[in-house]
Amino acid sequence: MTFPWLKGHGTENDFVLLPDHDGTIHGELDGAFVAALCNRRRGIGADGVMRVVRSAALGEESAGEWFMDYRNADGSVSEMCGNGVRVFALHLTQEGLADPSTPIVIGTRGGDKTVTIDDDAISVDMGVPEVLGVSKVSADGHTWEAHDIRTGNPHAVAFVERLLDAGTLLTQPDYDETVYPEGVNIEFVVREGAEHVAMRVHERGSGETRSCGTGACAVAVAAAVADDAARPATYRVDVPGGTVHVTWQTDNHLVLTGPAEIVARGDMDWIA
Incomplete structure (x- = not known):
């Protein structure tokens, strides 16, 4: 299987991003595959994986066009990731998929999150604790x-x-x-x-x-x-x-502010 990927981090909490806009590349996003990608000896290495997918493609109810399908490093599903959503938003703006001059709504399993970008400072409304x-x-x-x-x-x-x-x-x-x-x-x-x-x-x-x-x-x-x-x-x-x-x-509401970076990208020929 050949697919595009990116690597990013927020204060060194690092992630593999998998662009899969219509949900046709990675299917259900198998947990064993996620764990293998995150392995720091046998894969790309990361704390987790974020699939970049449209909310409609997953059937998720969200005011945002894009949904952060986040998985932990062991392949398990997680509700939210505050560092990850900043990296996710940065990726959207760098690829022209979202406008950095206006608030960006991103769907997550922890509810919709609104992200604002001010130069290197990326802020996320994390909701009510x-x-x-x-x-x-x-x-x-x-x-x-x-x-x-x-x-x-x-x-x-x-x-x-x-x-x-x-x-x-x-x-x-x-x-x-x-x-x-x-x-x-x-x-x-x-x-x-x-x-x-x-x-x-x-x-x-x-x-x-x-x-x-x-x-x-x-x-x-x-x-x-x-x-x-x-x-x-x-x-x-x-x-x-x-x-x-x-x-x-x-x-x-809590607002989390910090940096994010995309540090690498490529296309991978994955051999299961």
């Missing part, structure tokens, strides 16, 4: 209280003394499966200053990644709640791959 209860997470012999925050994906946010306390994160940290029956992204967070935090993340289906957009949003929400911060409140979130900013607006 859900602030739920607390549970426990454990890693490297430590256990912490974790805040249950939903920002398109489920997150367990744990404040720690040092980011290294979470260990290597080569394996999935322990979490309460009754709270997160479909898995969870787990963020380990330290305070760096006023409205400034740093984080590491273990993403379900991908392992530790260099950044997580929905995770950064969840971390900002957890910090703002702990700070009893007045809105609008903007938090700087440092991730291993760079920095993003999250604004919790007075209308309760």
Whole structure:
């Protein structure tokens, strides 16, 4: 099978993009194929795959023409990706499929997301977060209280003394499966200053990644709640791959702002 592909990243959270505008190239987008593409030894290598497909081609109800069909690195389906949707929007504008001077509506399994582009800063309205209860997470012999925050994906946010306390994160940290029956992204967070935090993340289906957009949003929400911060409140979130900013607006919506890049492209002859 021969098909076009691109590689992009948002604060080093990297993705393979598969243009498949009418859904005729990749069919149901097989999970094993996605996992093979994402393999960093035997494939292109990425934290996930985004198929660039028209909403109508998938039968998705969306106000946007384009749908981000996102899969984790293990081939499992994911609701949303805050870094990915910025890369997705950049690709649309670079290919002339969307106008960068106006807001771009992109369909996702986490609902429609509106993206605005201002030079190198790409902002996404991530919608209204859900602030739920607390549970426990454990890693490297430590256990912490974790805040249950939903920002398109489920997150367990744990404040720690040092980011290294979470260990290597080569394996999935322990979490309460009754709270997160479909898995969870787990963020380990330290305070760096006023409205400034740093984080590491273990993403379900991908392992530790260099950044997580929905995770950064969840971390900002957890910090703002702990700070009893007045809105609008903007938090700087440092991730291993760079920095993003999250604004919790007075209308309760979260806006994630950060960079995105397309770094490679080509046509592949895939040998199954």
